[in-house]
Amino acid sequence: MPYEAHHVKLIETIDTLIETFESDPEFKSFYLDGQTIVVEDYLQVYPEKREIIQRLCDEGKLSLGPWYILQDEFLTSGEANVRNLQIGHRDASTFGPISKLGYFPDSFGNMGQAAQILQQAGISTSVFGRGVKATGFNNRVEDASGLESPYSELIWQSPDGSSVLGILFANWYNNGMEIPVDPEAAKAYWDIRLERARQYASTRHLLLMNGCDHQPIQTDLSEALRVARELYPDCEFIHSNFDDYVKALKEELPEDLTLTTGELRGQHTDGWYSLVNTASARVYIKQLNQQNQTLLEKTAEPLAALAHGLGKAYPHGLLQYAWKTLMQNHPHDSICGCSVDEVYHEMKTRFAKSMEVGSSLATESAKFISSKVDSSVFASYGDQAVPFVVYNTSGYATSGAVTVEVEWSRRFFNQSEDPVAVFNEVAGRTHGEGYLVDAAGLRIDVTAVDLGVRFGYELPGDKFRQPYMARALRLTFEATNLPALGLASYAWIPSKDAQVEQEPQDVYLVTGDLTMENEHLRVSLEQDGSFSLLDKISGQLYSGLGIYEDVGDIGNEYIFKQPIGDTAITSRGVQAEITLTEDTPYRATFEIRHTLEIPASANELLQQEVETMVEFRQRQAIRSQQLVPLHIVTRISLERSSHALQVHTTIDNQSKDHRLRVLLPSGVQSAVHYADSVFEVAERQTVPAPEWENPSNCQHMQSFVDVHGDGRGLTAAGKGLNEYEVLRDAEGTIAVTLLRSVGELGDWGVFHTPDAQCLGANEAEWSIIPHRGGDTRFDAYREAYRFAVPLITAQTDIHEGELPPVHNFLTWEGKGLAFSNLKLSEGSGDLMARWYNLADAPSELSIQTSGDTVLYASNIMEQHTSDVLEESLPVSKAGIVTVGISSR
Template sequence: MAKHKTAHIISHTHWDREWYMPYEHHHLLLIELMDKLLDTLDQDPEYRYFHLDGQTIIREDYLQVRPEQRERLDRYIREGRIHFGPWYVLQDEFLTSGEANLRNLLIGHMDARPFGIISKTGYFPDSFGNMGQAPQILQQAGITNAIFGRGVKPTGFNNEVSEMDTYESPYSEMVWRSPDGSEVLGVLFANWYCNGMEVPADPEAAKAYWDKNLADAEKFASTPHLLFMNGCDHQPIQTDLSAAIHTASDLYPDVEFVHSNFDEYLKALEDSIPSNLVTVEGELRSQHTDGWGTLVNTASARVYLKQLNQSGQTLLEKVAEPLAAFAALAGVQAYPHSLLTYAWKTLMQNHPHDSICGCSVDEVHREMVTRFAKSSQMAEAIAAQSAAALTEAMDVAGVAAWGLDAVPFTVFNTSGWSRTGTVTVELITVKKYFPEGPNPQALARELAQEPLGEWQVMDEEGKVYPAGLADLGVHFGYELPKDRFRQPYMARKIRVSFPAADVAALGYRTYALVPAAAAAGAEAAALDSVHVQGYTMENAKLIVAVADNGTVTVTDKQSGAVYAGLNAYENTGDIGNEYVYRQPEGSEVLTTEGLTAEITCLEQSPARVVMQTVLRWEVPASADETFLTEKRQMVPFTERTAQRSAQMVPLVLTTLYTLEAGSGMLQVSTSFNNQAKDQRLRALFPTGLESDHHYADSVFEVARRNNRPAAEWINPSNAQHQQVFVSVTDGVHGLAVANKGLNEYEVLLDGKNTIAVTLLRSSSELGDWGVFETPEAQCLGEQTVEYAIIPYTGDGAVSGAYAQAYQYQVPWTVLQTQGPATRVPAVNGQPHSGGVNLPVSGQWLSWNSEASPLAFSTLKMAEETGDLVARWYNLGGEPAELKVQPAFGAEAVYESDVLERRVSKLAAAEQNVDGYKIVTQVYQLEK
C-alpha cells in the first residue's frame, strides 16, 4: 500500500542550561540524560538519531563531569547518530551583538571541525524573535534553512497555537528573506517543538495520540512530510520509542513513521515543497499578534545584565581583538586565538535566551555576573598586553619636540571611524622600585615631596592641547616581567584629560606630557572648544540648554533644528513579570516634567563641560497587596487587577550632561538609588518630527519599523528591541538616542513621536509556567545608566550620526608608553619588540568611511588561515563602494564569509557592496 504521508520523528531535548533552576541543578539532569542517551544508542540500533539541540556546549558540559565518556560520545557524533552544532549556544539574537552572533556560529563550527561533520540546520527553536539578517548569515555559512519557534504566528500560554485568521504564512513552511535578498527555507514549529514527545507504545493510547497529533500537524503542513519533535525542555529521552514507532506503523498503514533527523526531513521537504509558499521578510517579531506573547520586555528585565553584556562584548570585539590584531600585524606579539576563544565562550555562556533575557531565577543571574567578570577580565588582560607590546615598540626617541623629560602616552582608536573626543589617562611621572629604597613607606614619602611641576600635552608635531591635570599623589604598582619575578614600585601619578582630535580609525596617536617650560611658545593645536553661559553649553555643533525641570533643549547648529524637553523621566507600575511588562489598569503615569531640578556646573574646560541636575522625586513603593495574592494564585498577568501602593519612597535622580569639544552628541549619565518595586523607569525624548516609522539599530542592519503596530495588536505597550541606537527622522532632520546596554525602547503615539528608553524595570517573578519568586529582579540599590542624544541632518548613516552612536559604546584605549626614551624605563631598560620600531602615530587599515552608508564591524585574525579579517555591512538599500587601504603587507585579498573562509580572490581591496549586504574581507599576510 502506498504511503500518503511521512511522519518524521526527531528525537531531541531542548536544553536550557539554566532557567527555573540554577545551572548546576540543570547540569545534573543533563548528565543523567546523556548517560541514558549513550546507553540507548548502544542497545537499540533502531534508535537511529538524536539532535543535540543545535548547540555544541552540551558536549562540553557533559564531559566536564564525565570525561571518561569522551570516546563513546565522540564516536556517535562522528557516525552522525548524534547531530552536533551549528551554534555554540542557543542565543537570544536581539540581545547579543552582530559579532557575538557570528562568534557563536564560528565557534560552533570550530568545535565540530575535529569530527568532520556538523549539523547544517539553522536552529532557532525558542529565540524570542528572530533577527532579520539571519537568512544572509546562514547562507554565508552554507546553511540553507532555518527552523524556528517564534516570530510569525501567535502563541499563548504554554505555547498553544491561537485560532486566528491572520497568519503571516498559512503553512509551517515558508521562504524567509533578509533585506539583502538572501533566502532560506523557513520551517516554523507550528505545533511547538514538543508535538512528538512521549509517543505511546500502547495501541489504544497511541490511537488517541496520533489521531490528534497527525491532524494538528496537517493543519499547517504544506507537504505530506510531517514533523514531530520527540522531546521538550529538559525532556529525558524516550527509551521505548522504537516500540512506539512500530505501534504507530501498525495503526496507520498509510503513514510512514520514521525515526528521522533534520537532514533527512529537510531533504524530503525540499523535494516536495509547493510553489505557493509565502515569503516573509526581515525581522520575525510576532507583530501580527495581540502583542502579549512577543516576550520583548525581557530586553528590560534585569538591565544590569544587559549593561554588563554590552560592556563585555564591546571589550572583546571592539577593543581586545583589534588591539591583538594590531600587535600581530606589527610583529610584536602572536595573536592569542585560544585566549580570545576562551573569553568569548565564557561570555556566550550568558547568551542563551533564558540567561541574557534576565528571565530565570535569581541564582542563575548571580552566576552570570561572575561569568561576565571572568570574560571581561580576560579581554582586559589581552587588550593590555597587546597595547603594551605596541607601545614598547614605538620610536618615541625620534620625537625631537618632546625632549628627555617628556612622559609619552598612546591613544588607540579601535573603532572603524576617525575619532575626536576627550581622553583621560593616569600617568606616572616618576617611580621607584622597592629595591631602590629602605622600604615602601620611605619611598612613598620621598616621592610625595617631589614637586608636581607644570605640564602641557603635546603631539608629535609640537602642538599643545588644553588639558586638565589632577595630582593623584603616590600609589603602589607592579610590573610582571616575562623573564623575572614581579617588580613592585611606588609611583607619583597624575590624571590628564584633554581633547584628542582626529585619531585615525583602526589606528593610534601618541602624545606626551611635557614640562610647561619646554612647551613655552609652542603652537596651539587648532581645536573646537566648549563655552558656557549660565546653564547653556555650546560647541561648534550643538547648543545645549538645561531647563529648570532638568530637561534639555538641544539645537543642531548645522540645520537650526531645535529639540526641546529632552530627558524627562517617566515612572509607571508593572504587575507583569520578567517576560512581560504590564501597567496596572487605569494607573497614573508619573513624570518629572513638573519638578524643579538643582542645577550645577561640575566641570568647565575648553575640552569638556559637565552640567549636573538633581531631581528629588517620590514614587509608589510597590504594587499593592492584591498583587501578592494574584501571583501566588497564578492569575494570568492580563487578568490581574492589582494597583500601585499608596506608600511612597524617594527616588533621587542625579543626571550628568556632558558636552565635549568637536562632538555632535550630548552624553548623559543618570544615577539613582532604586528603592521602588514593581515599576518601570524611562527617559523621554520628544522628537517633534513627523513620520509613521522609525529606525532601530539591530543585528547587522538598521531596521525600519512602523510606529503604529498591526491591527491585531491589543497590548497597550509597543516596546521593541534595539542594539546601539534608535532614531526618528522626517527625511530632513533626525534625532537619535544611543545607549550603553539599554536594549528596550518605544516610540510613543503621542503626537510628538517621543522616543522612550527604558532605564530600569523592577519585577518580582519569573512568570511562564509556574510560580517562581525573583526578588533580585526588582533591581534595588544603586544604579547608573548611560545614553547619548544625537541630532542630525539627512541620512543617519551618511551624515555620520550612526557612526557617532557606534563609537559611543567603544572606549578609548590609552597607555603610557614603555619605550626606552620615557622617564619611566621599560623593563630591563630595553624595548620589548624584538627590534621592531613603530612610528608614534599610525593606522593599520583605512577605508572610505566619510559620508558612507557602510558600517564597520570587526577587525581580527582568522584562526584557521592566519588571515586578517575585516567586516562591514551596508546600512542602506543602494550599492555602496568600499575602498580599503591596508597599511601592512598582504599577498592577496579575498572576499570571505561569516566563517572567515577565502571565497573569491579580489584584484584589490575594493568592492561594490550591495544594499544591506554583510561583506567580509580577509587579507593573506606576507610571510
C-alpha cells in the same frame, strides 16, 4: 534552576541517552539542541567518554552544532552571533559531521539578517518557533491573507536577497513528546497530533519533535512507534533526523510558499507574547553584556590583530576562551533576564572572567604596539617626559575626551630596602605640575589630578616581580582627529613652570547659566531638568528632551503590564537642582538632580495574584499608596568636537514593581522608524498591525533607535539599553527604558525573583544625536557606534620605532557602510575585517592598508570566496562583507 543543578540533570540525560543507543538499535538519532556546549558540559564531568560521543556522532546518531549555544538573537551583537557559529562549527568538527541547520527553536523573535548569515555559513534551511503567525483564524488557510505564511514552511529572506527555507514549529517544538505505548492512549494522542500537524504542513511530511525543556529521554520510543505503525497502517512513522527530514521535505515543497522578508518579531499577533520586554528585565545584565561584547570585538581582537602584524603572537586560545565564557551568558533565558536570581549571580562572575581576559589581552597588545611607536619626538623635553599612546579601534575617525593615568619617576626596590624611605624619596623629588603635548609639539588643554606617590609593580617575563613607587597623575583631555583604526601619541611634561608657560586656553563651552554649546550643538536647560538641543547645522530645535517617566509594572520578567488606571509620574514641571560640574575647553557638564515621590511597590494584591498564578492580563493589582523617593542624578556633557550630547544617569531605586523611561521627543511624525539590529538598521512600523492588542509597543535595539523625516532626525543611542518605544504621539517621542523592576519570573510556575527588582544604585549611559535626515542619518549612526567604544591608552617610554607617532593601520571608505570587526583568522592566519551596508542601496567598499598586502573576499566563516580585490568591493544593499588581508 541554578547552572550546576541543571548540570547534574544534563549528565543524567546524556548517560541515559548513551545507554539507550547501546541497548536499542531502533533508537536512531538525537538532536543535541543545535549546540556544542551540551557535549562540552558533559565531558567536563566525564572526559573519558569523549570517544563514545565521537563514535555516536560519526555514526550519525548524535547531531552537533551549528551553534556553540542557543542565543537570543536580538540581545547579542552581530559579531557574537558570528562567533557562535564559528566556534560551534569548530567544536562540532572535532567530533564528526556538523549539523547544517539554522536552529532557532525558542528565540524571542528572529533577526532579519539570519538568512544571509546562514547562507554565508553554508546553511540553507532554518527552523524556528517564534515570530511568525502561520495561518489565519482557526488555522484556515483562506483567512491567511496579509499574514506571513499559510504553512509552517516558507521562504525566509534577508534584506540583501539571501534566502533559506524556513520551517516554523507551528505546533511548538514539543509536538511529539511523551508518545504513549498503550494502544488506547496512543490512538487518542495520535488523532490529535496528526490532525494538528496536517493543518500547517505544505507536504505529506509531518515533523514531530520528541522532546522539550527539562524533558528526559523517551527510552521506550521505539516501542511507541511500533504501536503507532499498527494503529495507522497508512502512515509511515520514521525515527528520523533533520538532514533526512529536510531532504524529503524539499523534494515535495509546493511552488506557492510565501516569501517573508526580514525580522520575525510576532507583529501579526495580539502583542502580548512577543516577549520583547525581556530586553528591559535586569538592565544591569544587558549593560555588562554590552561592555563585554564591545571589549572583545571592538578592542581586544583589533588590538591583538594589529599587534600580530608587528610580531606579537595572536592569542587565539585565550580569545576563544573569553568568547566562550561570554557566550555562556547568551542563551535566551539567561541574557533575556527571565530566570531565577541564582542564574545572574553566576552570570556576573562569567562576565567578570571574560572581561578580565579581554582587558589583559587588550592591555598587552596596546603595550606591545606602543613599544613599536616612535616616541623620540618627545626626547627634546628631557628624560622626564612621559609618553603615552591613545588607540581608536572603533573603525571610525573620531575626536573625544579621554582619561588616562600615567606614572613617572618610578623607583624600583627590593625586599632589603625600606618602602617608606623609597616612598619619601619619590615624593621629595617629584611633583604633579606640568603640561601635555601632542606629537607635533602643540600644547593640549588638560585637566591633571595629582594622585600622589603610589605603589605599583611589574611582572617581567624574564625575572621575579618588580615592585616600585612612582608619582601618578590622572589626565583628562580631548584627543582630536584620531584615525579610524589607528593611534596618536602624547606626552606629559613635568614642569614647575607649566602654568607660566601655558598658552591661553580656548573659548569655554559654557555660554550661560544653563547653556553650553560647541560649533555643532547648543544645549539649553530648563528648571525641571529637561533640555533643548539646537542642531546649529540644520537649524532644527529639539525641545523637551530628558523628561523621566515612571509607571507601575505588575507583569514579570518576560512581559511588562501597567496596572489598570495607572497614571505616569514624570519629572515634567518638577523643580530640579542643576549644577555646573565641569567647565573646560574640551568638555562641559551640568549635573541635574531629581527627586520624584513614587509608590513603594504594587499593593498587596499583586503578591496574592502571583502566588495563585493569576495570568498577568487578568491582574487587578495597583500601585501602593505608600510613597518613597526616587533619586535621579543626570550628568549631561558636551564635548568640544562632538556631534552628540552624552548623558549619564544614576538611579537610586528604592521602589518595586515599576518602570522608568527617559522621553526624547523627536518632533517628527513618521509611520516608520529605524532601529539598530544585527548587521542592519531595521525599518519598523511605529503603529503596530491591526491585530495588536497590547497597549505597549516596545521593541529591541542593539545600539540606537532613529526617527527622521525631511530635514530633521533624532538618534538616541545607549550602552546596554536594549528596549525602546516610539510613542504614537504628536511629537514622535522616543522612550528609552532605563530600569524595569519586577518580582517574578513568570511563565509556567511561581518563581520569585527579588533581585529583578533592581533595588539600590542603577546607572545608564546614553546619547542624543540630531541630524538632517536622508543620508546624513548614516553619520549619526556612526556617531552612535563610536559612542559605545572607549578609547584605549598605553604608557610607554622614549624610543625610536617603526611606527610614526600618529598612524592609521587601515583606512576605508564606503557610503552607508558600518565597520564591524578586525581579527585574525585561526585557519589562514590572515587578517579578517568585516563591514555591513546600512543602506537600502548598493555601495562600494575601498580599503587601504599600511603594509604590502593582498585583499580577497571572504565570508563569516573566514573562507576565501573570490580573488584579489584591486580597488574596491561592491556591497549589495544590506550586504555583510568580510575581507581577508594577507601579507605578500
